[in-house]
Amino acid sequence: MRIDVLSIFPNMFAPMRESIMGKVIERGLVEFNVIDFRDYTDNKHNNVDDVVYGGGQGMLLMPQPIFDAMAHVEAEAGNRGRVILLDPAGKTFNQAMAEELAHEEHLTFIAGHYEGYDERIRELVTDEISIGDFVLTGGELGAMTVIDATVRLLDEALGDEMSAVDDSFSTGLLEYPQYTRPADFRGLKVPDVLLSGHHANIDRWRKKESLRRTYHRRPDLLENYAFTPEEHKLLNEIKAEEKE
CATH class of the missing domain: 1.10.1270.20 (tRNA(m1g37)methyltransferase, domain 2)
Structure with a gap:
């Protein structure tokens, strides 16, 4: 699987090099790339956001940097893959969605910041996903959550093909209690x-x-x-x- 993430805070994804995710990257099961779409701005100040037409609070992400960063992904990978926008208005993420995404060969995430997105950015998107009915400062944590839940379902990711079978929600129910030593x-x-x-x-x-x-x-x-x-x-x- 190839995973690309568009974000202006690439350092936030450092934890993705640890634990299970880090192991699957090391073993070549996943190619993981974070693209700083600020690098694709065409203005001298490298701005990625601007004021809202018609007035309103906050700043919106402009379409140009994200469109051009996506063109880079497409040129490098040969396709955009399944493009996921992290957005509070998206469909609430669940285990069934993770299982569906785990069958994809290429996933691209757009992790926004500030007040929101210029609506035209949605033209690039195949899926809009929310991780819950609350608002974060940006989409990075949401992207990491979706990626982690998805990658752990890949063949060989957990080292035991049955490890994820009885997880909570995989069967439609919560997982039963478990115990280890001592008795x-x-x-x-x-x-x-x-x-x-x-x-x-x-x-x-x-x-x-x-x-x-x-x-x-x-x-x-x-x-x-x-x-x-x-x-x-x-x-x-x-x-x-x-x-x-």
């Missing part, structure tokens, strides 16, 4: 079923606890969830236990 930590004990070695019982416990956690913390996820007959039974058990 008894200061009186807090690992559930007996996990120590039993009985795989069928362990699988059932995990499904039930995944449903329980989702039922308590994110009941909205269950509204459109496609329950299996076994899951319906488990959820009814959970509800009955809650009444006791």
Whole structure:
């Protein structure tokens, strides 16, 4: 996968060279480039923003630097790839979107700053994404969030092809509780079923606890969830236990 990011603060992306992302770059699974679109300005002051036509608060990013930076990406890569604009008005990012993006060969992110974008910049864009109903000072943190969630799903990125399968949201539910040694930590004990070695019982416990956690913390996820007959039974058990 090739990932290009257009930003005027390229140093903000230094953390992307660490942890899992750093490893996939080192191993050649991902080519990661940050392009400072201030380098593509055509005015003597290297300005990338200007006042809003018609009046209004703040400054808007001008189209010229971003269009020319995108032309650089296209010339170098042979295409723009799937172009993602980080914007509070975009579609809210979720795990399903990360799984979709993980199948792309080339992603280009536009991380803006200031009050917003000149509307014509959207002509370059295939997707507008928000990471939540709040506003940040710029799109860099949003871009890093989307990139991290996407890259970890690539084959071999986590070192174990099954590592991401049971993640929260991947199955439509929150992940079940997990434990490691010691089995008894200061009186807090690992559930007996996990120590039993009985795989069928362990699988059932995990499904039930995944449903329980989702039922308590994110009941909205269950509204459109496609329950299996076994899951319906488990959820009814959970509800009955809650009444006791």
